[in-house]
Amino acid sequence: MATSPLLVNACIGTLIAVIALRAVAFLADTWKKRSLMKRLSKQGKPMPPFNMAMGHLLAAKAAADDLPPEAHSVYILNWLAKKYAPNGAYYVDFTPMAWPMLVVTDPHLATQVIEHPIVGANKPEELYAWFHPITNGQSLFTQNGAAWKHDRDYFLPFFSNQNLDASVPFVVGQMSIFRDKLREKAAGQGSSGSGSDLFVLEPLILSMMNDIIGKLVLNADLGTQHGSHPLATTMLRQLRLKFAVNNPLDNLGNFNPVKVFNLWNNSRMLDNHIKSQIDARLQAWRSEKTHDEQNGFKSLLDVALDSYMGRTSGASPTPRDNVSAAFSQTLCAQMRMFFFAGYDSTASTMAYCCYTAWQHPEVLRKMRAEHDHVFGRNVDSAMEAIGANPAILNSLPYTTAVVKETMRLFPAANGIRHGHRDLVLRDGRGNEFPTEGCSVQMLHYAIQRDPKTWARPLEFLPERFLVEAGHELYPAAKGAWRPFEYGPRLCTGQQLVMKEVKAFLVLLAREFDIRECYGEADGDRDRDRDRKKVDLTHVDFEKAHLVEAGAAHPRANFPCRVSPSGYHASTST
Numbered sequence: 309m310a311t312s313p314l315l316v317n318a319c320i321g322t323l324i325a326v327i328a329l330r331a332v333a334f335l336a337d338t339w340k341k342r343s344l345m346k347r348l349s350k351q352g353k354p355m356p357p358f359n360m361a362m363g364h365l366l367a368a369k370a371a372a373d374d375l376p377p378e379a380h381s382v383y384i385l386n387w388l389a390k391k392y393a394p395n396g397a398y399y400v401d402f403t404p405m406a407w408p409m410l411v412v413t414d415p416h417l418a419t420q421v422i423e424h425p426i427v428g429a430n431k432p433e434e435l436y437a438w439f440h441p442i443t444n445g446q447s448l449f450t451q452n453g454a455a456w457k458h459d460r461d462y463f464l465p466f467f468s469n470q471n472l473d474a475s476v477p478f479v480v481g482q483m484s485i486f487r488d489k490l491r492e493k494a495a496g497q498g499s500s501g502s503g504s505d506l507f508v509l510e511p512l513i514l515s516m517m518n519d520i521i522g523k524l525v526l527n528a529d530l531g532t533q534h535g536s537h538p539l540a541t542t543m544l545r546q547l548r549l550k551f552a553v554n555n556p557l558d559n560l561g562n563f564n565p566v567k568v569f570n571l572w573n574n575s576r577m578l579d580n581h582i583k584s585q586i587d588a589r590l591q592a593w594r595s596e597k598t599h600d601e602q603n604g605f606k607s608l609l610d611v612a613l614d615s616y617m618g619r620t621s622g623a624s625p626t627p628r629d630n631v632s633a634a635f636s637q638t639l640c641a642q643m644r645m646f647f648f649a650g651y652d653s654t655a656s657t658m659a660y661c662c663y664t665a666w667q668h669p670e671v672l673r674k675m676r677a678e679h680d681h682v683f684g685r686n687v688d689s690a691m692e693a694i695g696a697n698p699a700i701l702n703s704l705p706y707t708t709a710v711v712k713e714t715m716r717l718f719p720a721a722n723g724i725r726h727g728h729r730d731l732v733l734r735d736g737r738g739n740e741f742p743t744e745g746c747s748v749q750m751l752h753y754a755i756q757r758d759p760k761t762w763a764r765p766l767e768f769l770p771e772r773f774l775v776e777a778g779h780e781l782y783p784a785a786k787g788a789w790r791p792f793e794y795g796p797r798l799c800t801g802q803q804l805v806m807k808e809v810k811a812f813l814v815l816l817a818r819e820f821d822i823r824e825c826y827g828e829a830d831g832d833r834d835r836d837r838d839r840k841k842v843d844l845t846h847v848d849f850e851k852a853h854l855v856e857a858g859a860a861h862p863r864a865n866f867p868c869r870v871s872p873s874g875y876h877a878s879t880s881t
C-alpha cells in the first residue's frame with residue numbers, strides 16, 4: 309500500500325518543528341547564560357576575556373593548547389585560575405559544553421559554600437546529564453532535598469563502622485590475590501634485570517577494586533582478578549566512551565549518533581546486570597526470612613532491600629513482600645552509581661600512592677618502620693592481623709598521612725553545588741562573588757596546592773598531617789584539605805576508602821619496590837611525536853598527571869616495574 313503523501317508531509321513537518329523548537333530552546337538557554345556572564349563581566353567580576361558568541365570557550369582552548377594532550381579538565385580550570393582569579397574565585401561560561409560556573413580556588417570561600425544552609429546541600433540540576441551514562445537515573449550524587457534524604461537513609465546503615473569492619477576480611481582476601489599477581493610479576497625479573505617487565509599497574513588495581521566493590525555493593529562475585537565480568541567491562545566501556553574526548557571543543561562528539569547509540573546500549577546492559585542482581589538478592593532476602601541472619605557484613609544492596617522491605621525499618625509497620633517498579637528503577641540507578649563510585653576513585657588513589665610513596669625513599673622507610681612496629685616483621689601475617697582486627701588500621705598515623713598527602717596532590721574528584729541568590733561569597737578584602745545562576749565548583753586541585761595555604765605546596769610531605777598548629781607545614785586555612793568535601797554532601801564512602809587504601813599500603817610497602825617508568829613508556833609516544841617533548845609545566849611537572857576516565861586517574865595507567873624489596877633482608881642485621 310502506497311504511503312499517503314499527506315502523511316509523509318505531516319511527519320517531515322513535525323520533525324522540522326521539533327528540531328526548530330529544540331534549536332530555539334537551545335539558543336534561548338545559551339542567551340540567558342551568556343547574558344548572566346555579560347552582566348557579571350560588566351560588574352568587573354574576575355573572568356577570562358568574554359564574548360557573547362563564544363562565552364569563554366576560546367579561553368578554554370588557549371588553556372588546553374598549553375597543556376599535555378590528555379590532561380584532565382581541572383588543569384584547564386587551574387590554568388585559568390592562575391591568570392584570572394587573584395582573589396580565589398572566577399567565573400566561566402563554557403556553554404554548550406558545560407554550564408556557567410563560579411570556580412572557587414580558595415579554602416575560605418569554599419567553606420562559605422558548604423556552610424550555607426541552602427547551597428551547602430544542593431547539587432546543580434545539570435550534574436544529572438553528566439552522570440546519566442553512568443547511572444541512567446537520579447542517584448545520591450545528583451538528588452536534592454527530600455528525595456536525596458529519603459534515598460540516602462536506605463544506604464547509610466551499610467557505612468556503619470561495624471559493618472565496614474566486618475567487610476575487611478573479604479577486602480584483604482581480594483588484596484592478597486592482587487599481591488600474588490604482583491609477586492608473579494616481581495619474580496619474573498624482566499629482561500632489563502632491574503625488576504619485572506614494564507607493565508601498567510592501574511588495571512590490576514581496578515580489577516581488585518571491581519571484585520571488592522562488586523561484593524560490598526552488590527553481593528556479587530565478579531571474579532575480575534581471574535577473568536573478565538560483563539558488568540565490569542561494560543562499565544569500563546561506558547566510561548571510555550563518555551570520556552573519549554576531553555578537549556572542551558571536541559565534546560561536540562557527543563552529538564555523534566554512533567556514540568549516542570553505544571552509550572544507550574551499554575546503559576541497557578548495565579541495567580540488565582544490576583536488575584538481575586537485585587532480583588537475585590530479593591530471592592535471597594525472601595528465603596532468609598525462614599533462615600538465620602547473614603553472618604559478617606551486609607552488602608549495600610542487601611541493606612537497602614532490608615530497609616525497603618520493612619525488615620529493619622521501624623517506620624514501616626507492615627513489611628512489604630515485593631519491590632515496586634519505581635523502587636527497582638531507583639535502586640538500579642543508585643547501585644550503578646555506588647558501583648562506579650566505590651571502585652573507580654579508590655583505585656586511582658591507590659595507584660597514586662604507589663607513584664608518590666615509592667618515589668620518596670625516606671617516606672617509604674618511615675612507612676615500613678611503622679608497619680614493622682604495628683604488625684611485627686612477618687610481612688605475610690599482617691593481612692591476617694588486619695582481617696582479625698580491622699581496628700588495627702587506626703594505629704597507622706604515618707600511613708594515614710601518606711594517603712592524605714597523596715590525595716592532596718592528586719584529588720580524584722571535586723565538589724560542586726548549585727548557587728543561590730542568598731549566597732554571595734566574600735573574601736578578606738571585601739570582594740564579592742554572587743553565586744546565583746551559577747554552579748559553584750570547588751576546585752580541589754587548586755585549593756590543595758595553593759601556596760598561600762600550603763608550605764612547599766608541590767612537595768610530597770606527609771609530615772604536614774602530623775604536625776601541630778603553628779608548625780610551618782600546618783595548613784594555614786580550615787578546609788584546605790577536602791578530597792572528600794565537607795558539609796551535608798560529603799563523601800559517604802570516606803571511611804571505607806581510608807580503610808582500604810591503608811590496608812593496600814600495608815600489603816605492598818615492605819614486600820615490593822615499585823618504580824614508575826613513565827620515561828621508558830613515553831619513549832614510543834615521544835618518537836611518534838618526532839621527539840617533540842610534551843611540556844609538563846602546567847601540570848606541575850607531574851609525569852603521572854591527572855587524566856579524565858571517570859574519576860581523575862594517573863596518565864597512562866601508571867607504567868612501572870616491580871621487584872622484591874629485600875627490605876627485611878637489608879634491615880635484619
Ligand code: HEM
Binds near residue numbers: 448650791796801
Ligand atoms: C578515593 C576515593 C573517593 C573520593 C576521592 C571521593 C570523593 C567524593 C567527593 C569529593 C564527593 C562530594 C562531591 C561534591 O561535593 O560535589 C563524594 C560524594 C559521594 N561519594 Fe565519594 N569518593 C571516594 C570514594 C567513594 C566510595 C568508595 C563510595 C561508596 C562506596 C563513595 C560514595 C559517594 C557518594 C554516595 C557520594 C554522594 C554523597 C551525597 O551527596 O549524599 N565515594 N565523593
